[in-house]
Amino acid sequence: MPPLSALILQASGPHRSAAVTALHHLGYSVLAEVSGNALVLDRLRSVGGVHLLICDVHIDPVPRLEFLQTVAREQLAHGVVVSGEMAPGTWSTLAHLLRLQGMKVFWLGNEPATLERLRALLVDFEPHALERSVSPRHLGALDGADIGRVLERGELRVALQPKVMVATAQIYGFEVLARWHREDGQVLLPDEFLPALRRDGMLDALLFQQMAQAHDALRAHGRTDLELSFNLEPEQIARTDFAVSVECELRRMEIDPRNVTFELTESSPLHALPSSLENVLRLRLLGCGLAIDDFGCKHSNLQRLVELPFTELKLDRSFLANLNTGDPRRLIVLTNALALGRELGLRVVAEGVENPSQHRQLQSLGCEAAQGYLFGKPAAADGLSGLLRGTPTHQPKAGPIRPLPGSLVHLAD
Numbered sequence: 149m150p151p152l153s154a155l156i157l158q159a160s161g162p163h164r165s166a167a168v169t170a171l172h173h174l175g176y177s178v179l180a181e182v183s184g185n186a187l188v189l190d191r192l193r194s195v196g197g198v199h200l201l202i203c204d205v206h207i208d209p210v211p212r213l214e215f216l217q218t219v220a221r222e223q224l225a226h227g228v229v230v231s232g233e234m235a236p237g238t239w240s241t242l243a244h245l246l247r248l249q250g251m252k253v254f255w256l257g258n259e260p261a262t263l264e265r266l267r268a269l270l271v272d273f274e275p276h277a278l279e280r281s282v283s284p285r286h287l288g289a290l291d292g293a294d295i296g297r298v299l300e301r302g303e304l305r306v307a308l309q310p311k312v313m314v315a316t317a318q319i320y321g322f323e324v325l326a327r328w329h330r331e332d333g334q335v336l337l338p339d340e341f342l343p344a345l346r347r348d349g350m351l352d353a354l355l356f357q358q359m360a361q362a363h364d365a366l367r368a369h370g371r372t373d374l375e376l377s378f379n380l381e382p383e384q385i386a387r388t389d390f391a392v393s394v395e396c397e398l399r400r401m402e403i404d405p406r407n408v409t410f411e412l413t414e415s416s417p418l419h420a421l422p423s424s425l426e427n428v429l430r431l432r433l434l435g436c437g438l439a440i441d442d443f444g445c446k447h448s449n450l451q452r453l454v455e456l457p458f459t460e461l462k463l464d465r466s467f468l469a470n471l472n473t474g475d476p477r478r479l480i481v482l483t484n485a486l487a488l489g490r491e492l493g494l495r496v497v498a499e500g501v502e503n504p505s506q507h508r509q510l511q512s513l514g515c516e517a518a519q520g521y522l523f524g525k526p527a528a529a530d531g532l533s534g535l536l537r538g539t540p541t542h543q544p545k546a547g548p549i550r551p552l553p554g555s556l557v558h559l560a561d
Contacts, residue, residue, distance in 0.1 A: 152176045152275060153195070157188055157215075158204040158231065167202050167261035174266060176200060189218060197224040199275035202261060205242075206232025213242065220249035226275045227252035229261065240478070243469070255469075268503045272521050295344040299353055303329050304341070306361040307526035310535055311377065311497060311519045314510045319539045321375030323411070323519060324362045325526050326354060342381075351381050352390070356397050363403050365529035369536050377409040377439065385412065388423050391430030398434075409437030409460060412452075425456075432457045439497070444485060453492065461489040465500025465520075468509075486515055 154176040158164045168178055179198060180191055192198065201219060205212045219225050228251055230242070243253040254269045298304060308322040328336040345351050355378060366372050384390055398405050410431060432438055439460035440452055444467055452458070467482045489496035498510050501520030510518055524535055 152200070153198040154178050154200040154202065155180050155188070155192065155198045155225075156202045157212075158202060159207065163204075163231070163260045167266075170261055170263040170266045171200075171202075173263050174270070188215065189224070192219065192224040193222070197222075197226075199226050200270075200273075201225040201228045202256075203228055203230055204232040205230055205234060209234070216242075216246060217249070220246045220251040223250065225251065227254065227270075227273050229254045229256050229266070229269060231256040231258070231261065233258060244466075268505070272500075272502050295341070295348055295350060298328065298341070299350065299357065303331070304354060304357065305329055306358050306365070306529055308362060308365070308529065308532065309519055309526040310524040311375070311517055312523045314498070314507070314515045314518050317507070317523060319374065319523075319535060320517070321377060321407075321409075322362070323377045323379075323526075324358050325379075326358060327526075327528075346381065346383065351384050352387075352393065355380075355384070359397060359403065359408075360401055361529060363401055365532055369532055371536055371539070372404070373407065374539075375407045375409060375437075376403075377411055377437075379411045379413065379441070381413075385427050386424045387427075390423075391427040391434070394431065394436075395434055405435035406437075409439050411439040411441040411460075411462065412456075413441045428456055432459075442499075444481075453488075458492075458494055460497060461485075461492075461494045462497045462499055468498060468500050468502075468506050468520075483513060486513055490514075 152175050154171050156164055156167050156171075156178060158167065171178055176199070179195060180188075201224075203212060203216060205216075216228060216230075219228070228246065230239070230253065234242070239255060243255070246253045252273055254273070256265065256269065259265055304326050307325045307327045309325060310319045311321045311323060312319050326338050326341075328334075328341050330336065342351075345354055358378060359376070362376050363372065366374055366376070395405075398408065428438060437459040438457060439462050440456070440458050441462045442464045443461050444464045453461075463482070463485055467478075467485065486496055495516050497517040497519060498506075498515050499519055501507055501510065501518045501522045503522060506520075507518070507522060527535060
């Protein structure tokens with residue numbers, strides 16, 4: 149595996165020296181320490197890019213902006229730590245711009261890049277994983293027979309990420325994700341196999357397999373009281389009788405619907421399709437929870453809150469990213485988003501909690517729940533023992549369990 153590499157574009161002085169020392173402790177080989185833009189791009193291109201770039205934008209901010217965009221566009225760095233003062237409100241725009249071009253972005257501000265600060269900033273930065281090359285065949289180019297065999301062989305396995313109560317950091321449930329454990333030892337993420345499942349109409353088969361695996365894992369630990377959250381694709385929630393199929397599977401697996409939450413992403417349907425609305429209503433009448441995922445990243449979220457019977461609001465990780473940047477608008481938006489959720493009677497879950505500072509901020513604001521790498525990365529089913537040790541028994545959400553055994557709810561016969 150290639151060593152980690154870094155380049156520092158920062159004026160010489162104590163801050164740059166601190167950054168060099170910290171990077172060495174974190175396992176990075178510093179390729180260059182420079183104070184100007186000249187020849188930096190040539191150096192990056194000649195070595196094929198670096199894992200991490202530390203860039204001071206205080207001096208010559210416009211040329212530095214052009215430089216960072218070129219680095220992102222040409223994929224000359226996997227991540228960038230931005231330091232130096234910026235005009236109020238401009239950091240969020242810069243970060244969004246670079247992320248749209250595939251770069252991981254971290255905000256250092258005027259603080260020195262000490263070992264403690266960089267370690268906290270980069271806790272979610274995994275440059276090795278970004279180097280893994282995946283052939284085009286893996287990226288959704290599987291034919292129906294192949295993806296069917298992948299399901300049959302059980303190569304698509306669950307990864308469970310803890311959801312915790314902010315006040316106590318105790319686990320109350322898990323978001324259930326999927327990983328493809330290939331025979332050659334590679335572990336692939338959903339973006340690399342969901343297109344094939346979507347194209348061949350096998351999303352429900354994956355969902356029901358996830359439900360069975362996750363429930364079996366909790367049952368093996370005697371913890372079926374914990375909640376499980378599953379992501380739904382737009383095609384699923386729009387399919388006629390989807391909720392009826394879910395109901396049958398829950399009954400067959402003996403899963404309490406009140407301990408199941410379905411998460412609708414920003415792209416999920418909100419176009420008043422009768423089938424979509426009926427499915428949502430059936431799931432809620434059954435007792436399942438309904439979460440609006442990635443809240444705050446699109447303009448249609450408020451309309452969704454009005455039209456659909458949500459029980460949970462998941463704040464997009466951008467609410468917490470670089471919260472302590474000195475930009476008061478971030479804190480104002482987060483505070484009001486939490487207040488909105490409380491006023492609507494929704495459980496608010498903050499996503500992307502990566503360090504203790506963010507956790508303390510959420511505690512001070514009265515946020516109810518959270519998830520993120522601080523509390524645990526997605527874990528395989530056989531790795532739950534350590535996570536669950538000392539977790540108190542959780543009571544299921546209040547709500548009806550419908551239908552009664554042996555019958556189906558029909559909204560309109």
